[in-house]
Amino acid sequence: MSLSRFNALQAVENRVEPFPMDFNDTPAENIASYFGINVFDDAKMKKYVAEKAYLSVKAAIQSGQKLSRDVADEVALGMKKWAEEKGCTHFAHWFQPLTGKTAEKHDSFFTLTHDGRVIEEFTGGALVQQEPDGSSFPSGGMRSTFEARGYTVWDPSSPAFIMEVGDGMTLCIPTIFVTYGGEAQDYKLPLLRSLAFLDKAAVTVAKMFDEKVAKVTATLGWEQEYFLIDDALFNARPDLAMTGRTLLGHAAAKNQQLEDHYFGSIPERVYAYMRDLETESHKLGIPVRTRHNEVAPAQYEVAPIFEEINVAVDHNQLLMDVMERVARRHKLRVLFHEKPFAGINGSGKHNNWSMGTNTGVNLLSPGKEPAKNLRFLTFFVNTIAAVHKYADILRASIAHAGNDHRLGANEAPPAIISVFIGEAMTLLLDQIAKGKNTDGQEVKRALDLISKLPNLELDNTDRNRTSPFAFTGNKFEIRAVGSSQNCAGPMAVMNAMMGLQLVEFKGEVDKLLAKGAKQDEAILTVLKGYIRKSKSICFEGNNYSDEWKEEAKARGLNNFATTPEALDVLGSKMALELYSKSGVMNKVELEAYHNVQLHSYCTKINIEARSLEEIIHSMVMPAAIRYQTELADNIASLREIDMDDAIGYQKDTLKRVTRNVNAIREALEKLHKGFEKAHHCDDIRDEADILCHKVRPQMDAIREAADDLEAVVDDQYWPLVKYREMLFMR
Numbered sequence: 001m002s003l004s005r006f007n008a009l010q011a012v013e014n015r016v017e018p019f020p021m022d023f024n025d026t027p028a029e030n031i032a033s034y035f036g037i038n039v040f041d042d043a044k045m046k047k048y049v050a051e052k053a054y055l056s057v058k059a060a061i062q063s064g065q066k067l068s069r070d071v072a073d074e075v076a077l078g079m080k081k082w083a084e085e086k087g088c089t090h091f092a093h094w095f096q097p098l099t100g101k102t103a104e105k106h107d108s109f110f111t112l113t114h115d116g117r118v119i120e121e122f123t124g125g126a127l128v129q130q131e132p133d134g135s136s137f138p139s140g141g142m143r144s145t146f147e148a149r150g151y152t153v154w155d156p157s158s159p160a161f162i163m164e165v166g167d168g169m170t171l172c173i174p175t176i177f178v179t180y181g182g183e184a185q186d187y188k189l190p191l192l193r194s195l196a197f198l199d200k201a202a203v204t205v206a207k208m209f210d211e212k213v214a215k216v217t218a219t220l221g222w223e224q225e226y227f228l229i230d231d232a233l234f235n236a237r238p239d240l241a242m243t244g245r246t247l248l249g250h251a252a253a254k255n256q257q258l259e260d261h262y263f264g265s266i267p268e269r270v271y272a273y274m275r276d277l278e279t280e281s282h283k284l285g286i287p288v289r290t291r292h293n294e295v296a297p298a299q300y301e302v303a304p305i306f307e308e309i310n311v312a313v314d315h316n317q318l319l320m321d322v323m324e325r326v327a328r329r330h331k332l333r334v335l336f337h338e339k340p341f342a343g344i345n346g347s348g349k350h351n352n353w354s355m356g357t358n359t360g361v362n363l364l365s366p367g368k369e370p371a372k373n374l375r376f377l378t379f380f381v382n383t384i385a386a387v388h389k390y391a392d393i394l395r396a397s398i399a400h401a402g403n404d405h406r407l408g409a410n411e412a413p414p415a416i417i418s419v420f421i422g423e424a425m426t427l428l429l430d431q432i433a434k435g436k437n438t439d440g441q442e443v444k445r446a447l448d449l450i451s452k453l454p455n456l457e458l459d460n461t462d463r464n465r466t467s468p469f470a471f472t473g474n475k476f477e478i479r480a481v482g483s484s485q486n487c488a489g490p491m492a493v494m495n496a497m498m499g500l501q502l503v504e505f506k507g508e509v510d511k512l513l514a515k516g517a518k519q520d521e522a523i524l525t526v527l528k529g530y531i532r533k534s535k536s537i538c539f540e541g542n543n544y545s546d547e548w549k550e551e552a553k554a555r556g557l558n559n560f561a562t563t564p565e566a567l568d569v570l571g572s573k574m575a576l577e578l579y580s581k582s583g584v585m586n587k588v589e590l591e592a593y594h595n596v597q598l599h600s601y602c603t604k605i606n607i608e609a610r611s612l613e614e615i616i617h618s619m620v621m622p623a624a625i626r627y628q629t630e631l632a633d634n635i636a637s638l639r640e641i642d643m644d645d646a647i648g649y650q651k652d653t654l655k656r657v658t659r660n661v662n663a664i665r666e667a668l669e670k671l672h673k674g675f676e677k678a679h680h681c682d683d684i685r686d687e688a689d690i691l692c693h694k695v696r697p698q699m700d701a702i703r704e705a706a707d708d709l710e711a712v713v714d715d716q717y718w719p720l721v722k723y724r725e726m727l728f729m730r
Contacts, residue, residue, distance in 0.1 A: 004236045005721050011232035012729050015269075015331065031282050038086070038162040039285035040079055040171075048078030061157045062215070064196055072124025072154075079160060080109065080122035083171040086162055091122060093130045093152035094172040096187045098138040098596045100486055102317050103177075105132040105152070106170060127173060128154045137177070138596040139185060150185060151178050155192065158314045161284050165325070174314055183589050187488035188313075190584045194495035195309060197582045198355075201499040202379075204506050206357055208519065209375040215358040218495055220312035221475070223303040224319065225294055225347035225483050227335035228270055229726050234333040236721045238619075242611040243604070244337035244484070245405070248620070248703055250710040251343045252724035255297060262295045267730045270300065273330045277302070280322050286315045296345040297727040306352070309495070313488045316349070336484040339405035341723060342703075346406035347483035353494055354475035355379065365474035366450060373450040374443070374520060378505070381429070381527045381534075383476060384419050386501035387469055388534035391417035392558055392569040393497065393578055394469075395480075397490040399566035400597070401604040403482040407561075413468035413480045415566070416552045416559045418539040420467035426540060432524070433531040443520045466543035496582035505530075563601045564688040570594040598684045605691040609671060612699055616664060619719040620706050627713045628657045653712055663705040671698040 045054055053074035060067050067075075083091070092104040107130075109120040130152045137150065152175035160173045177186035184190050195218055202216035234240050239247040256262075266274065274291045281288045290303040302323075307315065320336060327334045339346040355363040363379040387394065395417050407415045421429070428449050435442050468480040481490050505526060512522035536555040541548060549559060560566035569575055571594060579585040585593060631654040635647045674694035681687040710718055 008232040008236035012230045035282045036285035038283045040160040048082045049075055069124050072128050076122050076124045076127040088169040088171045091171040093175045095152050095175045095177040158311050187486045190492045191488040194492040194584045198495040198499040201502040205502050212359050213357045217356050218309045219306045219354050220309040221306040221352040222316050223350040225301045227299050227340050228332050231331040231333055233721045233726050239611055243608045245340045247612045248706045249723045250707040255344045256295055261293050261297050264293045277326045286319055309491050316487055338402035338482040349481045349483045351478040351481050352475045362474050373447050381530050382501045382505050385530040385534045386497040387419050388537040390497040393575050394493055396566050396569050397493040398480045399563040401601050402484055404563050414543050415561050416557055417468055419537050420470040429531045443524050492584055496584045499582055562692050564692050567597055598688050602688050609695055623713055623717040623719055624661050624709050627717050660705040660709045664702050667698045667701040
């Protein structure tokens with residue numbers, strides 16, 4: 001009998017239900033009374049920092065300028081006073097390196113003076129900059145291992161917060177992470193650069209419609225999908241512990257085909273977890289609002305209210321950390337992998353992107369005033385044009401090992417980037433594109449057409465769940481982002497390509513104005529050209545169909561099915577121009593980023609293959625051979641007593657087991673050859689290609705044989721917790 005599996009199942013059976021709700025002392029009834037209590041937000045800064053210093057910080061956030069040392073000292077003093085009143089003894093610079101996880105270096109407020117006295121101290125210097133050892137973070141070749149120096153630098157646009165871990169309280173300061181030479185080594189700095197670039201480009205265009213516009217802020221509303229399984233079941237699956245996904249596992253007879261889990265009644269134990277998570281999130285100022293069952297069994301979703309992108313990204317990264325820690329309290333484990341279970345829905349992180357002005361206008365909302373709809377049309381069409389031009393770079397931004405398993409399967413969008421805008425908007429753009437003359441009458445006609453549209457924010461025809469980039473009323477939803485990803489990567493690309501598109505648009509309009517055209521007519525002339533050029537990227541049908549793959553190819557749209565080929569575009573002239581012209585990354589940073597992503601892919605495939613090999617040798621094969629021996633002994637015993645007519649089933653099963661054992665052995669040999677070839681590669685791209693096309697297919701072959709073994713080997717021998725147990729034992 002497999003003790004690890006059955007001990008885990010016994011542990012689940014013995015869980016105390018319902019789980020207690022006393023994990024924190026904060027009442028959940030009145031969220032407003034404790035929302036943001038652990039955040040050094042604007043109100044607290046006003047209270048704890050002198051007015052002059054407070055106004056300097058606000059001005060610095062708006063302009064992007066550096067703070068003086070005196071102002072930093074005052075902010076640090078106020079922040080320390082607030083944190084100590086909350087019980088903090090340490091502070092940490094909290095950053096987002098290219099590992100995809102968050103990182104933090106803790107230091108105590110405690111220090112010794114030159115004469116040995118003990119004091120509590122937190123200076124402006126400590127607030128603004130720290131020097132963590134950067135040698136072990138991914139650098140993409142920008143520095144050698146012995147070059148350990150890296151710097152974390154305060155980002156005042158994202159508020160500091162207090163992280164509670166057990167009884168410990170730590171003041172966390174959101175920062176960027178750079179090398180000694182100032183190159184970006186994280187996701188945050190490129191994101192901040194992209195936001196500044198988009199702001200400048202969008203303001204210039206928005207002023208054509210309203211001179212009062214002084215700032216444009218990109219907003220993000222993410223939707224975080226995830227799986228929850230019992231802690232004991234997780235620990236009994238080495239593949240989950242090592243890789244975040246099941247490398248083996250026969251499909252359960254029932255999975256999601258009845259569609260009874262989606263929006264269903266939330267299991268009591270999960271409900272307790274969700275309430276606890278929401279309380280912790282609200283204390284940290286994360287405005288989570290939505291919770292529900294997702295499509296697959298044991299799959300759920302949490303989503304917040306829209307926020308400015310930089311803060312939204314920080315909140316998502318922080319939430320993922322909180323989700324894992326809260327789950328451990330409840331003897332649960334969160335799975336963020338894009339495809340933890342084969343054959344059922346994977347998990348995404350839908351990024352709902354839009355832009356808003358300082359005057360309170362959503363630039364992707366048609367609004368109620370028909371005369372203002374040319375502004376909406378301008379930003380709407382430019383978004384489509386940007387995706388059309390830079391689709392391959394957007395695809396590269398969501399490429400990683402986990403997403404390769406998800407894209408194109410079970411309601412996840414395909415790897416082909418296309419845009420869904422709905423029937424009403426498709427008809428509108430078609431009618432505008434067909435116009436022959438761009439004059440005052442045609443401008444009026446276009447505005448009349450928009451004013452007669454249905455309320456897009458409430459009813460944008462039917463939502464296309466198969467589209468990777470969809471207009472959903474007053475925003476665009478980027479559905480292809482993986483659930484484990486940092487949103488900053490694709491959001492930086494989205495901001496940069498939109499900014500470049502708007503710069504181009506403004507330049508073309510200005511040329512027509514210089515020739516004597518009226519502004520509205522010039523705008524519509526340029527938009528009409530964009531509509532015609534970008535028509536190939538718009539698709540309203542089923543993105544899963546084989547017909548679409550053929551049609552997309554005919555339209556000139558690329559289908560990069562794997563991470564290595566999707567990342568190739570980062571070495572192109574187009575990518576360098578996008579990143580450098582927008583100021584998001586220079587050539588050195590882009591090359592390093594490309595290298596880091598390839599290295600991450602190779603490392604993850606290596607870990608998966610090594611984990612699979614160990615599980616096969618130490619768990620699967622012993623169980624199969626044991627059952628094989630039992631069958632052979634049974635057949636031999638029956639033959640000794642002349643009962644050959646009673647061994648048909650046993651012989652068929654023995655042949656099936658033996659066939660799968662041999663298939664696994666052959667695939668393992670090919671796997672080793674692939675490994676040997678990959679590890680002798682001097683070029684990381686060549687290694688990625690071999691792992692992708694030589695090693696991964698053998699992993700799939702091993703899985704196919706092992707899963708067939710699971711279906712026939714005596715249940716008491718099978719060592720791995722099964723799908724039916726992980727997905728349905730609450």
